[in-house]
Amino acid sequence: MRVVADGAIGKQGTAAGRLVPVVMVDMSDHPDVAELVRVHQYLGPGDCHSQWAQGRDGLLLRLRFERPIELTIAPTFALPEKAGLVDQVLSARAIYLQHGVAGDRMSTTMHHPRLLIELPPTGFEEQWEGIFFTALVKVFRDGGLKRSEAKAAARxxxxxxxxLGSIRMR
Structure with missing residues (x-):
């Protein structure tokens, strides 16, 4: 499942007031995922295990749900396009998962149901530092900067x- 759009929501009392990224994936062909999000609106918290992995098309966040529905999904974050989003996900240690299609915005999808998923540290965070830096250097190099300039700009x-990600809702 490719991440097609994103945004962020900050609420007092949720994720210590951190901005939590909203990860929108197209669930049109995945009714089981849409049902998981729907069911969670009416039930208490479930169990979800997470793991990051590098794939051909970017980074995958493998989410294995045990309750209330057994299901495994792996939203894919294209790099370098979604590098900032991944960094925010790791910082917030949570995401909201919601249905979306390319071009969606938070302003037009605020009424859509979404599922809050907590993401405890997995050890991937140390690897991410190098991946994030490399992705940003590539963006700046593609934009015409010399290698040393691109590295400084990335830092x-x-x-x-x-x-920006350290903003808290109080």
Missing amino acids: DMIVRWRE
């Missing part, structure tokens, strides 16, 4: 990006 971008 600066990471600092500024994480400042």
Whole structure:
């Protein structure tokens, strides 16, 4: 399942007030995933195990649900396009999973049901530092910067990006 759109929601009392990324995947061909999101609106928390993996098309977040429905999905985050989103997911240690199609925005999908999934540290975070830096260097190199300039820009971008991600709702 490819991530087709994203956004973020910050709420007091949820994820310590951190901005939690909303990961939108097209569930049109996956009614079981849509049912999982729907059912969670009416039931208490379930069990979900997570694991990050590198794939051909980007990073995969394998989510294995045990309750209330047994199901495994793996949203794919294309790199470098979704590198910032992945960084925010790792920072928030949570995501909202919701149905979406390419071009969707939070402003037009606020009424869509979504499922909050907590993502405890898995050890992938250390690997991510290198992956994120490399992805940003590539973006800046593709934009015409020299290697040393691209590395400096990537370091600066990471600092500024994480400042944004440290916003808390109080």
